[in-house]
Amino acid sequence: MSLPTIKIRDDTYKELKQVAGELKLLLKRPVSMDEVLERLLSLPKLKPIDFQGSWKMKDKEAEQLFTSLGHHWSRWKYPGSEAGLKRFQKRAKRSYFGAAEGTGPFSLDDEMKAHD
DSSP: OOOOOOOOOHHHHHHHHHHHHHHHHHHTSOOOHHHHHHHHHHSOOOOGGGGTTOSOOOHHHHHHHHHHHHHHHHHOOOTTSHHHHHHHHHHHHTOTTOTTTTOSSSOHHHHHHHTO
16 A cells, blocks of 8 residues: 655645544544545535525625626627627537538527527
């Protein structure tokens, strides 16, 4: 069994030692840094849904947020609008599927309909 060496910052090492101390208290036995790292790596990964409801927003904050979003959304042009359609057609020419060049599995019209 090989024992590779890794370099970590001093503050990271201090945090690992703190976690090792907490794990030692929990397990009521000495623990190695290897065990600490294995435990940390085996923790479940967080998903955005895990944070649902964690931000307690006041009404004024919500109003500011939605006002800001509304401002940014109002500048966005849907492909159905004239300017948005021209922009979309330019992008379609560089399409991954090559629809504009006729080399992909779809025609340009099919790709346009898919985005309406």
